[in-house]
Amino acid sequence: MAANGNNGTRATGPRAVALVGPFQSGKTTLLEAILSRTGVIQRQGTVEGGNTVGDASKEARHHRMSVELSVATTTFMGDSYTFLDCPGSVEFVHDMRAELPAIDAAIVVCEMDEKKVPQLQLILRELEDQKIPRILFVNKIDKADAGVHDVLKLLQPASRTKLVLRQIPTFSGDLISGFVDLALERAFVYKEHAPSQVVPLEGELADREKTARFSMLETLADHDDELMEQLLEDIQPPRDKVFDDLTRELREGLVCPVLMGTAIRANGVLRLMKALRHESPGIADTAKRLGVKANGGDSVAYVLKTLNTTHGGKMSVARVLAGQAGDGITFLSSDGDEAGRVAGVFKLVGQNSEKRGPAAVGEVVALAKLDKAKTGDTLTAGKAPHAQVAKVEPYAPVLAIAISAKERKDDVKLGQALHKMAEEDPSITIVHNPETHEVVLWGQGEMHLRVATERLSDRFGVAIERRQPTVGYRETIRKSITQRGRHKKQSGGHGQFGDVVLEIKPLPRGSGFQFEEQITGGVVPRNYIPSVEEGVIDALKHGPLGFPVVDLHVALIDGSYHTVDSSDMAFRTAGRIGIVEGLPQCQPVLLEPIHLVEIVCPSEATAKINALMSGRRGQILGFDTREGWDGWDVVRAKMPEAEVGDLIVEIRSATAGAGTFTFKFDHMAELTGRTADQIVAARRAAE
Numbered sequence: 001m002a003a004n005g006n007n008g009t010r011a012t013g014p015r016a017v018a019l020v021g022p023f024q025s026g027k028t029t030l031l032e033a034i035l036s037r038t039g040v041i042q043r044q045g046t047v048e049g050g051n052t053v054g055d056a057s058k059e060a061r062h063h064r065m066s067v068e069l070s071v072a073t074t075t076f077m078g079d080s081y082t083f084l085d086c087p088g089s090v091e092f093v094h095d096m097r098a099e100l101p102a103i104d105a106a107i108v109v110c111e112m113d114e115k116k117v118p119q120l121q122l123i124l125r126e127l128e129d130q131k132i133p134r135i136l137f138v139n140k141i142d143k144a145d146a147g148v149h150d151v152l153k154l155l156q157p158a159s160r161t162k163l164v165l166r167q168i169p170t171f172s173g174d175l176i177s178g179f180v181d182l183a184l185e186r187a188f189v190y191k192e193h194a195p196s197q198v199v200p201l202e203g204e205l206a207d208r209e210k211t212a213r214f215s216m217l218e219t220l221a222d223h224d225d226e227l228m229e230q231l232l233e234d235i236q237p238p239r240d241k242v243f244d245d246l247t248r249e250l251r252e253g254l255v256c257p258v259l260m261g262t263a264i265r266a267n268g269v270l271r272l273m274k275a276l277r278h279e280s281p282g283i284a285d286t287a288k289r290l291g292v293k294a295n296g297g298d299s300v301a302y303v304l305k306t307l308n309t310t311h312g313g314k315m316s317v318a319r320v321l322a323g324q325a326g327d328g329i330t331f332l333s334s335d336g337d338e339a340g341r342v343a344g345v346f347k348l349v350g351q352n353s354e355k356r357g358p359a360a361v362g363e364v365v366a367l368a369k370l371d372k373a374k375t376g377d378t379l380t381a382g383k384a385p386h387a388q389v390a391k392v393e394p395y396a397p398v399l400a401i402a403i404s405a406k407e408r409k410d411d412v413k414l415g416q417a418l419h420k421m422a423e424e425d426p427s428i429t430i431v432h433n434p435e436t437h438e439v440v441l442w443g444q445g446e447m448h449l450r451v452a453t454e455r456l457s458d459r460f461g462v463a464i465e466r467r468q469p470t471v472g473y474r475e476t477i478r479k480s481i482t483q484r485g486r487h488k489k490q491s492g493g494h495g496q497f498g499d500v501v502l503e504i505k506p507l508p509r510g511s512g513f514q515f516e517e518q519i520t521g522g523v524v525p526r527n528y529i530p531s532v533e534e535g536v537i538d539a540l541k542h543g544p545l546g547f548p549v550v551d552l553h554v555a556l557i558d559g560s561y562h563t564v565d566s567s568d569m570a571f572r573t574a575g576r577i578g579i580v581e582g583l584p585q586c587q588p589v590l591l592e593p594i595h596l597v598e599i600v601c602p603s604e605a606t607a608k609i610n611a612l613m614s615g616r617r618g619q620i621l622g623f624d625t626r627e628g629w630d631g632w633d634v635v636r637a638k639m640p641e642a643e644v645g646d647l648i649v650e651i652r653s654a655t656a657g658a659g660t661f662t663f664k665f666d667h668m669a670e671l672t673g674r675t676a677d678q679i680v681a682a683r684r685a686a687e
């Protein structure tokens with residue numbers, strides 16, 4: 001420890017560290033390595049073997065990827081560390097974004113893979129924006145070859161903060177067999193599932209070390225004038241000073257150190273843990289970053305995840321930012337409402353929870369039965385609510401499916417399950433379409449929605465049927481006519497009589513529906529006119545093509561009545577008949593919703609995106625460089641809703657998962673020809 005010199009500045013208290021990074025970079029495997037190194041588990045599991053702590057949920061095991069945040073607490077050299085293993089897939093990114101405010105530092109697990117650089121950039125952005133200190137861990141070094149020398153060249157474009165290479169690899173033949181730590185100035189060889197062994201640093205390796213160390217120091221000197229002078233005067237800075245600089249510049253977000261290793265063999269893991277121990281900030285810095293104000297020692301906690309467990313009920317995974325969190329404490333949320341009373345504090349290791357005593361400041365625990373607490377809430381045990389320390393809005397959803405319970409009897413259960421699911425994962429939105437009576441589940445992508453429906457059946461016990469959601473087609477007319485609607489029925493006793501003449505005219509796009517009465521001489525008595533309008537409106541819900549009719553003007557211009565047989569009902573029917581018989585003669589035409597779509601993508605994919613948009617009846621409005629994003633473009637287009645439906649799937653496959661889009665309704669456009677015929681035929685068949 002003396003070697004690190006900076007014991008004076010070492011942060012104290014329990015740490016919270018997130019494992020983030022592009023899809024499948026090895027975060028869950030790294031967690032496994034850390035847990036086995038720190039003695040929480042006896043043997044390191046593998047994702048392939050289906051026995052990791054991180055991917056323990058049924059859905060994660062099944063898909064062999066992380067599909068939600070997983071939390072595990074361990075101890076290293078006497079300090080408590082909670083690791084938050086985040087899913088790498090962009091579809092589950094909200095779980096990562098919502099927990100970031102609570103952490104001291106992030107370990108960004110990445111690979112030497114050009115294709116994953118845009119995704120890495122997205123994650124680093126998130127950390128940069130939230131001002132979270134971060135260490136890059138270049139994983140899968142076992143697969144890298146001599147090309148690994150270009151680590152910075154490959155990865156620097158993803159980071160706005162200067163990367164500092166802390167280690168260089170050493171080789172045995174073509175394979176990487178160890179590394180030199182440039183701050184310690186020591187060479188190590190990797191040992192499988194055992195600490196690396198120190199070896200002499202000599203010969204050609206010593207020369208390589210000097211060069212690499214010098215560039216590390218140069219980067220550090222950008223933020224340290226004294227070090228700059230020493231370098232210029234060729235004075236070797238003391239090791240303590242180098243460690244102090246690394247620590248300070250990491251904590252202040254001035255640099256991002258780069259370490260490397262092989263998670264599956266637990267290589268490089270101990271050095272990573274030591275870097276965290278000595279260099280990463282702690283709860284005091286984090287509380288300051290978040291502006292935590294604990295009046296008179298009141299407890300403050302941030303909820304980073306909400307879970308509805310099958311046995312334990314609702315659990316709020318929270319980090320204690322001030323004071324402590326124990327059984328019986330009543331928390332207020334930031335809007336002043338009572339969040340609930342803690343009924344159980346649990347230590348988490350993946351899916352396992354273990355009851356424990358009160359949590360101290362800095363610890364991450366699960367608090368049971370905070371009925372009203374939500375992910376992202378800032379809770380306090382004080383009298384007045386504490387301001388929200390962070391607010392993380394989920395990204396707008398990009399893909400939808402319509403769902404229903406397989407069995408009618410589960411309808412109520414489905415409603416409750418959806419409510420709980422949306423509470424756990426705010427990046428899911430549930431929309432009830434009053435027109436089609438569909439329940440539409442909006443999410444972040446195919447896998448996200450698939451996992452959501454799996455959870456509904458696995459965890460909440462509701463079997464689901466899924467369908468494509470209905471597109472919001474409408475129809476309108478192109479020709480004006482005048483049409484009589486006459487309802488006459490003589491069925492013994494009281495008859496029914498209503499008679500109207502309607503003038504039906506098209507209106508410009510977006511006008512909706514207008515009704516006007518031009519009755520003179522009382523040919524249709526006043527009191528029946530609203531009923532005529534009701535009948536008309538009723539008939540417009542389902543036009544000759546099968547869709548709601550819009551953009552037309554209907555005037556009641558004439559009619560007749562019968563003193564005994566006329567009634568509200570009879571006039572409503574007459575109004576409806578007028579429309580039903582009239583519309584087919586008005587040249588009905590289909591209208592489809594057109595959205596304004598904005599796609600963001602790495603520039604090398606822009607041509608592909610343009611082609612993709614044109615292939616989907618999109619009208620490209622133009623493209624631009626994305627402001628503040630080097631190497632990214634924005635493409636704008638107008639596109640039919642039917643084509644927007646699964647657009648995200650193709651955008652992601654064209655951009656290695658990095659591209660995304662937003663959309664908003666723009667206008668309704670007439671649609672004719674084969675596509676229109678198919679839509680109408682499909683509608684008829686469905687009816």
Ligand SMILES: Nc1nc2c(ncn2[C@@H]2O[C@H](COP(=O)(O)OP(=O)(O)OP(=O)(O)O)[C@@H](O)[C@H]2O)c(=O)[nH]1
Binds near residue numbers: 029264
């Ligand atoms: N060769 C090699 N493979 C590794 C290493 N670490 C992980 N892998 C493999 O990479 C794949 C992904 O590993 P995970 O640990 O699931 O990666 P992840 O980042 O947690 O994945 P997501 O959470 O789904 O984004 C698995 O097949 C691992 O066995 C490593 O150091 N070397």
Ligand SMILES: [Mg+2]
Binds near residue numbers: 026029054055065066
């Ligand atoms: Mg994972």
